[in-house]
Amino acid sequence: MKGIKVEQVNGEYQVTNDLEKPTPGPNQLLVKPIFGAVNPVDELMRNSGILITGWPWTPCCDVAGVVVEIGSEVTEFKVGDRVFGCQGVGFPGSGGAAEYCLFKEDITLHKPDQISFAEAATIGVGCQTAALGLWSGLNIALPDPQNLPAISDEWVLVLGGGGSVGGYAVQLSKLSGYKVIASVSARSVKAAVAQGADETVDYKTPIDEQVAKIKEITKGKLHRIIDTTASNADFTKKVLEEIKDDAGEKYFASVNDWQDFGPLPGGAKFYPISLGPLGRPEAKQLDEILAKYIDVLQVLIDTGKVKPGEYNLVGEIGFESFTEAVKVQSGGSAKKVVVQFQEE
Ligand SMILES: NC(=O)c1ccc[n+]([C@@H]2O[C@H](COP(=O)([O-])OP(=O)(O)OC[C@H]3O[C@@H](n4cnc5c(N)ncnc54)[C@H](OP(=O)(O)O)[C@@H]3O)[C@@H](O)[C@H]2O)c1
Numbered sequence: 001m002k003g004i005k006v007e008q009v010n011g012e013y014q015v016t017n018d019l020e021k022p023t024p025g026p027n028q029l030l031v032k033p034i035f036g037a038v039n040p041v042d043e044l045m046r047n048s049g050i051l052i053t054g055w056p057w058t059p060c061c062d063v064a065g066v067v068v069e070i071g072s073e074v075t076e077f078k079v080g081d082r083v084f085g086c087q088g089v090g091f092p093g094s095g096g097a098a099e100y101c102l103f104k105e106d107i108t109l110h111k112p113d114q115i116s117f118a119e120a121a122t123i124g125v126g127c128q129t130a131a132l133g134l135w136s137g138l139n140i141a142l143p144d145p146q147n148l149p150a151i152s153d154e155w156v157l158v159l160g161g162g163g164s165v166g167g168y169a170v171q172l173s174k175l176s177g178y179k180v181i182a183s184v185s186a187r188s189v190k191a192a193v194a195q196g197a198d199e200t201v202d203y204k205t206p207i208d209e210q211v212a213k214i215k216e217i218t219k220g221k222l223h224r225i226i227d228t229t230a231s232n233a234d235f236t237k238k239v240l241e242e243i244k245d246d247a248g249e250k251y252f253a254s255v256n257d258w259q260d261f262g263p264l265p266g267g268a269k270f271y272p273i274s275l276g277p278l279g280r281p282e283a284k285q286l287d288e289i290l291a292k293y294i295d296v297l298q299v300l301i302d303t304g305k306v307k308p309g310e311y312n313l314v315g316e317i318g319f320e321s322f323t324e325a326v327k328v329q330s331g332g333s334a335k336k337v338v339v340q341f342q343e344e
Contacts, residue, residue: 003098004319005056009049013323019058022093022102029077029103030069034344035121036096037062038329038337041089051090051276058095060322061086064111064120066344074105082111086124088279097322097341104279106291112302119308122336126164127306129255129275130172131293137253137271138224140176145299149177155218157181157239160229161197162188164336165255167309169226170195175305181217187334211238220246227254233261240265311336317343
């Protein structure tokens with residue numbers, strides 16, 4: 001089948017016709033990707049080989065497409081269903097930049113009619129990562145999507161609240177009953193506020209000023225910090241140092257799941273967010289947790305309570321546009337970068 005392959009660590013993205021068409025296992029769906037989004041992990045994987053279990057490797061782990069075949073035990077999906085989500089990374093058949101890829105039934109979302117394929121492709125990685133960070137990492141109760149909690153006086157500090165993971169962390173914090181202070185640069189203030197942030201702090205201003213502003217705004221009601229930038233552990237430690245004597249357990253979740261931060265001020269509990277293994281046979285526990293979260297996310301997305309962010313569509317229809325899209329993403333696009341691979 002046609003698609004993109006990378007043959008070795010640091011190899012080029014090549015459009016090819018010789019990819020092996022995957023066959024769905026009992027609980028899998030074979031999906032024709034229509035749109036795909038680029039994530040920072042695509043380049044990270046290509047440059048380092050991390051999470052790749054076999055070469056050649058096909059990138060793209062945020063897909064919206066159409067089910068063309070179902071495994072023998074699939075009950076919730078049928079051929080022709082429009083689906084989306086993060087389907088997995090690095091294992092054979094997982095690559096979304098191809099004519100077909102595999103999804104696992106329990107971690108797949110149905111695409112509602114009111115969002116387009118392009119919008120749907122922007123949601124999976126960001127939203128699923130944020131869900132793990134908040135609901136598994138920050139001791140935030142999974143909300144009942146039909147009966148959302150009222151906003152309490154407790155705050156969540158979202159570092160990178162204008163980005164993809166950060167934007168969903170803002171949205172899901174609010175829907176879970178928390179106020180949000182987002183750390184962003186000037187260019188991302190509008191995005192963070194559009195996602196629901198109550199307050200913002202500019203990460204480019206002096207750190208002591210930022211910490212003082214956070215303390216002043218949250219007034220002893222900050223116990224939860226999520227870093228969606230992978231680069232803010234030192235800043236978090238400074239904030240935790242400031243709030244360590246406030247009553248109550250503190251929690252810190254980070255997309256940086258590879259670094260040992262050591263003991264945190266005030267004994268804050270650390271949760272390393274790790275979406276990468278999803279969809280693999282060895283990730284049964286992670287998939288079970290995500291399946292529970294996806295049931296909630298599906299309702300929140302269907303009812304318009306979780307909204308896709310803005311996107312930047314790059315290139316013409318075709319796998320050829322993926323390389324250009326990666327360059328745009330790596331160059332620091334403020335919006336999620338998407339590509340249309342095929343017609344529906
Ligand atoms: N561990 C996991 O399972 C997992 C899963 C998904 C993603 N990730 C990682 O999470 C990170 C974010 O991914 P993404 O898709 O959300 O990327 P993104 O959409 O590009 O967002 C990154 C955001 O970080 C902000 N930022 C950069 N430095 C900052 C700082 N010092 N303080 C506050 N904000 C800062 C940027 O804001 P400005 O534009 O305002 O500068 C940007 O909005 C990436 O490193 C990705 O690899 C990890």
